[in-house]
Amino acid sequence: MSVNVLNETGTVLIFFASFFCIKTKHEEECWRYKVAFRLFINNVIMVLAFIHNITTSASLIQSACALSVQFNKTFGVFVICASQSDEKTQKASVLEQLNTLGIHPDYLAVQAFQLNDLTEMCEAKEVSFLFLQLPDNKVRTIKKHLYACRKLRVPYLIYKDGFDVLHPRKVLVPVNFLIEEIEKAQFAAAFGRFCYSEITLLQAKDYGTKAAGNVAKISTILDKFDLTYHIEIGRKDSFKIDSFALHHARKNNYDLLIISASREYGLDDIVFGPKELHLIKKTDLPIMLINPRDDLYVLCD
Secondary structure: OOHHHHHHHHHHHHHHHHHOOEEOOOOOOEEEEOOHHHHHOOOOOEEEEEEOOHHHOHHHHHHHHHHHHHOOOEEEEEEEOOOHHHHHHHHHHHHHHHHHHOOOOOEEEEEOOOHHHHHHHHHHOOEEEEEEEEOOOOHHHHHHHHHHOOOOOOOEEEEEOOOOOOOOOEEEEEEOOOHHHHHHHHHHHHHHHHOOOEEEEEEOOOOOOHHHHHHHHHHHHHHHOOOOEEEEEOOOOOOOHHHHHHHHHHHOOOOEEEEEOOOOOOHHHHHHOOHHHHHHHHOOOOEEEEOOOOOOEEEOO
16 A cells, blocks of 8 residues: 555544544533544555355456555455365366456455355455455345344445446435444545545434434545535435435436444344345445444543
């Protein structure tokens, strides 16, 4: 990674840490926002394409490779094979496919792998952004992949084979009343800065002011980098804004939707699946997911 990118990212980190020291109306507590973007500083440098079937993954690989160039990061490809005995043969097929696409990753692995080890592998390989191929669109398959991603500390995009190559010209960011929504700011800003994306903040239509407050805080970050963005008020409240955002994105030709994954799975989520499962099931455009993290907010000393 270049020194300039590191220096710029350090500025973002310092700004976040100072900006999100907030005093509440009812208590003298100060919260410091510990952003996941600090991972970009700590040598977390790879955009990784995680592949089940190399023959149907061309769009995913091209999208991930292009994003790695725009973000000035290394590019890796990890391909699952059925057994260790298949690794050598499968690797030859993978190399042939990559050569056909004219792509030469900085890192390539072809091996037998358990999906439950995904988080550990991403941390070991210093992954900063994950493209995860979805083998099919069955609810059971989506649920399995979402469960494997629950502990990821980096953004991830569950990618269907039918998606076009990602060109993030227009990015839609729905914003509800939850405090973790503010974390979307760093990633929206990254797309604006490095991909020159046009960003739209879609504010939930709530009676309260928390969603509006989150939009204001995200806007402050975007303003710091003089980014072009728009603010719109959605037709749904915080509980339904993500579903409305998908409809809005389709109707208005957005290229990417950024949402927060469910903080915890309740009984309904366990039985019927979390909100993101249903969105992924019916989406025909890429959705980037960000996991809420337990260590984002800590009491100041």
